Amino acid sequence: MASPQSSPKAGDDADAFIVLRDLHKSFGAQEILCGIDLTLKHGETLCIIGPSGEGKTVTMKHIIGLIQPDRGDVFVAGMHVNKLKEREMAPIRQKVSMLFQGAALFDRMTVEENVAFPLIESGVRDKAEVKRRVFEALQAVDLEEHLNKYPTSLSGGMRKRTGIARAIICQSECILYDEPNSGLDPIGSDIIDQMILRMQKRFGVTSIIVTHDMRSVFKIADRVAMLYRGKIHFLGTPDELKASPDPIVQNFINGRSDVTG
Amino acid sequence: MALSSALTLPGRSFLYFLAYLGQLAALMRELTIALRSGVWRLRLVAEQIVAIGYGSQAVVIVTGAFTGAVFTFQSYAKFKDFGMETSVGAVVSVALCRELGPVLAGLMVAGRVGAAMAADIGTMKVTEQVDALRVMGVHPVDYLVLPRFLAMMVSMPFLVAESVSFGLIASYMVTSYGYDMPSSWYLTHLVDHTNMDDLKIGMIKGFVFGMLITLIACHQGLKAENGAVGVGAGTTRAVVVSSLVLLIVNFFLSIALNYLYPLGTL
Numbered sequence: 001m002a003s004p005q006s007s008p009k010a011g012d013d014a015d016a017f018i019v020l021r022d023l024h025k026s027f028g029a030q031e032i033l034c035g036i037d038l039t040l041k042h043g044e045t046l047c048i049i050g051p052s053g054e055g056k057t058v059t060m061k062h063i064i065g066l067i068q069p070d071r072g073d074v075f076v077a078g079m080h081v082n083k084l085k086e087r088e089m090a091p092i093r094q095k096v097s098m099l100f101q102g103a104a105l106f107d108r109m110t111v112e113e114n115v116a117f118p119l120i121e122s123g124v125r126d127k128a129e130v131k132r133r134v135f136e137a138l139q140a141v142d143l144e145e146h147l148n149k150y151p152t153s154l155s156g157g158m159r160k161r162t163g164i165a166r167a168i169i170c171q172s173e174c175i176l177y178d179e180p181n182s183g184l185d186p187i188g189s190d191i192i193d194q195m196i197l198r199m200q201k202r203f204g205v206t207s208i209i210v211t212h213d214m215r216s217v218f219k220i221a222d223r224v225a226m227l228y229r230g231k232i233h234f235l236g237t238p239d240e241l242k243a244s245p246d247p248i249v250q251n252f253i254n255g256r257s258d259v260t261g
Numbered sequence: 262m263a264l265s266s267a268l269t270l271p272g273r274s275f276l277y278f279l280a281y282l283g284q285l286a287a288l289m290r291e292l293t294i295a296l297r298s299g300v301w302r303l304r305l306v307a308e309q310i311v312a313i314g315y316g317s318q319a320v321v322i323v324t325g326a327f328t329g330a331v332f333t334f335q336s337y338a339k340f341k342d343f344g345m346e347t348s349v350g351a352v353v354s355v356a357l358c359r360e361l362g363p364v365l366a367g368l369m370v371a372g373r374v375g376a377a378m379a380a381d382i383g384t385m386k387v388t389e390q391v392d393a394l395r396v397m398g399v400h401p402v403d404y405l406v407l408p409r410f411l412a413m414m415v416s417m418p419f420l421v422a423e424s425v426s427f428g429l430i431a432s433y434m435v436t437s438y439g440y441d442m443p444s445s446w447y448l449t450h451l452v453d454h455t456n457m458d459d460l461k462i463g464m465i466k467g468f469v470f471g472m473l474i475t476l477i478a479c480h481q482g483l484k485a486e487n488g489a490v491g492v493g494a495g496t497t498r499a500v501v502v503s504s505l506v507l508l509i510v511n512f513f514l515s516i517a518l519n520y521l522y523p524l525g526t527l
Contacts, residue, residue: 066392086400087294093398104393107384118397 016075017042017174017206018063023072025058032058034230036072042173043204045196047217049252050227056210057101059227060176063208064096065089077173094122098176103163105151111138112147115165122170137165140195142188156183164192168199174206175199181213193219214253218242226252288480291402292410298403305408306415313374313409314416320373321366321420322427328361329353329428333435337442346440350447351454353432355524358459362425364511367470370413370420371503375478378409379499382482383492391483406479410472417471418464425463458522466514470507477503 016039023036032055040046048056061067062074065081074081076092084092097118105114115134124130138144141161151159160183167175177196181189193216199205211217217224218238226234226241226249234241234249241253250256333353340346382405385391391401429451436442481499485491 061392064396066395086395089395090398093396098393098396100389100393102389104389106390106393107388121397121399 015041017044017077018208019073019075020059020062021073021075023059023062023074024070025055025062025067026070031230033062033069036227036230036232038225038232038235040206040208043200043206045200045207045209045220045222047221047224048208048210048227049212049214049217049224050233051252052212054227055230056227057178060098060178060208060210064098064176065092094170095172096174096176097167097170097172099160099163099167099178099180101178101182103151103159105159105162105166107151110148110150111143111154111162114151114162115169118166118170133169134165137169138162140168140198141165142191157185157188160184161188161192164195168195171203172205174208177207177209177211179210179212181211181216189213189216192216196220214255284484285476285480288402288406288476288483291400292406292476295400295403295407296410300403301411302404302408305404306411309408309412310415312377313370313412314419317370317373317416317420318423320369321424324365324369325357325362325424325426325428326431328365329357330431330435332356332361332428333432334439337436337440346442347446347450348454349436349442350432350451354429354451354455355459357425357428357432358455358463359518359524360511360515362428363421363463363466363470364507366417366421366424366467367474367507367511368504370417370471371474371478371507372500374413375474375499375503376496378475378478379481379485379496380492382406382479383485383495386483386485387488387492401483405483406475409479410475413471413475414468417467421463421467425460462518462522465518466511469510469514473506473510474503477506 018038018040020036020038023033024031025033036055036059038046038059048059050056058067062069063076063081065074065084065086068082072082077095079092081089081092105111106117109117112134115137116130119130119133124133134147135144138147141164143158143161143165146154146158146162151162154162160180164177164180167177175196180192180196184192196207196209197220200207207220209216209220221238224234224236224238224241225232228234228248234244234246236244241249244250333349336352337346337349340349340352382391385405391405394401394404433444433447436447437444478499481495481502485495
């Protein structure tokens with residue numbers, strides 16, 4: 001159901017995996033989030049769109065506990081994220097993984113070591129199994145021939161795909177993607193879209209994707225949330241997004257420059 | 262208006278100082294939790310021992326040796342005026358063990374290793390690698406600070422010992438080959454007036470300085486922001502703050518340790 005101009009209220013759906021309730025966040029005098037309400041069910045794929053600097057990444061970082069809200073609540077799999085201390089976050093971070101905008105690969109490690117890192121840290125000690133799963137994860141992003149390269153010798157797109165391999169290797173219940181398509185050519189972008197769809201269909205992975213790529217949005221999203229001026233301006237299906245009469249929504253999805261009003 | 266600004270400035274600086282101490286205490290608390298967890302990542306500790314201990318040897322040896330040499334050169338001339346030139350070995354030895362060895366090794370390590378720690382962790386912070394660790398359920402203090410801390414604890418006493426040893430060797434060479442003092446005179450006085458307490462003080466100081474350098478440098482790295490500019494500023498602060506803190510702490514530590522291990526009369 002499309003709901004322009006107002007933030008929807010988080011429901012008490014028993015199937016809800018992620019619930020954001022009245023989320024507020026400011027950095028200094030700048031208010032970034034002004035009351036975000038959002039509920040995400042298991043296995044759902046949500047794309048978050050909106051102009052740059054509207055708090056899309058900030059919203060995502062609240063979900064995994066990298067940022068604490070000034071006000072409001074974040075629940076993931078029934079756990080109250082913003083009431084947990086850093087050392088109590090492990091159960092959340094076993095369920096949710098994240099691809100960072102710049103991939104955030106470890107400079108001192110090879111591609112193979114980067115992708116194996118979360119697996120080893122989660123307690124998998126069998127070297128053969130680690131090697132097999134690393135190869136599979138890299139195969140999924142078409143990078144299996146670059147195992148021994150260091151991040152500095154990879155292109156931006158290859159770094160991004162290595163980051164995706166690292167995010168999917170632990171087969172988390174939920175993956176947060178921060179601009180997975182940026183810096184990729186159309187074919188590379190389509191590989192990532194297909195992989196996100198495959199993860200959802202095969203493993204029922206819940207996905208949240210922050211993106212500016214409207215072609216991806218219409219291809220992979222079950223629902224779309226548009227952030228505008230610190231609130232969810234639109235929440236609905238891709239078809240509802242297309243049909244929305246809201247000029248702000250239409251300007252954004254059609255790339256017209258008067259999106260900010 | 263100017264008067265009120267002048268009055269509030271010291272207050273603000275004091276509050277900033279208190280906040281800084283609080284942040285260091287919080288980091289120390291996290292480090293204690295990491296230590297007690299028993300997950301020490303020994304491979305990373307070994308890598309850091311190579312970087313800190315092995316990598317700092319040349320700079321510490323050269324500093325210790327030339328300090329010992331110049332100290333001997335200057336003191337010999339003055340001591341000779343009083344007919345006490347045979348006491349040079351004792352004076353240089355006690356000074357190197359108790360003060361110059363640990364302080365100079367500490368300052369060199371603060372410059373070389375402290376800067377590297379702050380820059381390394383700071384770069385990881387601004388490129389979201391620290392956040393990536395957190396997302397993968399790895400506490401940054403466990404992975405980044407603890408191995409450096411343990412490596413520093415292992416390396417610093419050895420570096421201090423090297424600094425003192427090479428300082429004494431250089432001092433011996435200056436007196437023996439530069440001034441033709443019989444080596445037995447030098448060595449007898451050195452051994453008679455240097456005891457285990459002097460060595461213990463040097464080791465304790467090295468241990469404490471290592472701890473302070475690691476805490477200060479890692480703290481600057483972990484709070485780095487604003488990209489390359491922030492990393493550069495944090496690195497500079499790490500070296501300046503740790504060097505100053507080291508010199509100040511050395512004074513109070515000397516007083517405290519002199520109560521525990523009083524200096525014998527020459």
